[in-house]
Amino acid sequence: MRALGGLGLIAALPACSSSYADLHLTVATGSRNGVYYTLGAALATAWRDALGMREPPAVTSTAGSINNLQLLGARLADVAFNQIDTAADQLAHTAPADPRSLRALARIYDDFVHVVVPANSALTSIVQLRGARVALGSPGSGVLFMAQRVLQALGISPDKDLRPVHFGLDESVAAMKKGGIDAFFWSGGLPTPAVADLAKAVPIRLLNRRRTSSRSTPPTPSTRPAPSPSAPTGSPTR
Known part of the structure; x- marks a missing residue:
């Protein structure tokens, strides 16, 4: 069976200047032998090169989608991979004005x-x-x-x-x-x-x-x- 997944989520980030050289990001992924981690590492390199960042975003191995939502809510991650089912469940229990509210970056796969x-x-x-x-x-x-x-x-x-x-x-x-x-x-x-x-x-x-x-x-x-x-x-x- 197939579930909509591989959803990139982002917590509300502070405004930053047009230069991304000193931007520091943490990406929450999943198991090191899973697809989230592999894609997260590839995206971190792509973002560094495309945005001119001095250092690529830190890619963190996690327990998975629910753990990633917890990390976003605690401001311990800036971007996270997530299944749409767990993200939808979180959004259903979060008011739109809540600072912990999430935004989807992309449906990846x-x-x-x-x-x-x-x-x-x-x-x-x-x-x-x-x-x-x-x-x-x-x-x-x-x-x-x-x-x-x-x-x-x-x-x-x-x-x-x-x-x-x-x-x-x-x-x-x-x-x-x-x-x-x-x-x-x-x-x-x-x-x-x-x-x-x-x-x-x-x-x-x-x-x-x-x-x-x-x-x-x-x-x-x-x-x-x-x-x-x-x-x-x-x-x-x-």
């Missing part, structure tokens, strides 16, 4: 929600995750936000029906290599380097939500079905 399992797993649909050891994403991440909503839309309680762990992407990949989990959720752009590298090391595949029910309700208003991203991981879907 669509996120794809991955549910990754070993290739030899008996699991063929998300509803079969009941009782399984599932990594749902780290606290403060958009992955956890999306995983909870996907499961709830299918009538699955993440806390009661699964054996959940709250691993980030790197921890999830390491755990799957060791056989420590049955599945993990990830939501990100294509390709996500860590998932692509995992597919080279261990046979994996992706669960296809559309096999669950053709009439199932999208977990969020900005989520829609999409072809399963088999090519970027080299992994089949089922």
Whole structure:
């Protein structure tokens, strides 16, 4: 499934002169092996060169979208990558005149929600995750936000029906290599380097939500079905 994501957000910045040479910015991204961090590093270099900054913006690795919103609100970051779902949830609870209100810089790409399992797993649909050891994403991440909503839309309680762990992407990949989990959720752009590298090391595949029910309700208003991203991981879907 596909969710609108990769949204660049900016907190209200103080006015500055026409010269950007001494401008200091901090960009909140995500896991170092995720797409947010890769894009953040590339944008920091591009901004330095295009704006004539003496130093590129600092690129910070974070837990993900919700953590990034917290950093923006605390003025510990100036620009942040965010899933549109978590940003919309924040805006719904923030008055327009609130100084913590956010502005969108750009919609950069669509996120794809991955549910990754070993290739030899008996699991063929998300509803079969009941009782399984599932990594749902780290606290403060958009992955956890999306995983909870996907499961709830299918009538699955993440806390009661699964054996959940709250691993980030790197921890999830390491755990799957060791056989420590049955599945993990990830939501990100294509390709996500860590998932692509995992597919080279261990046979994996992706669960296809559309096999669950053709009439199932999208977990969020900005989520829609999409072809399963088999090519970027080299992994089949089922």
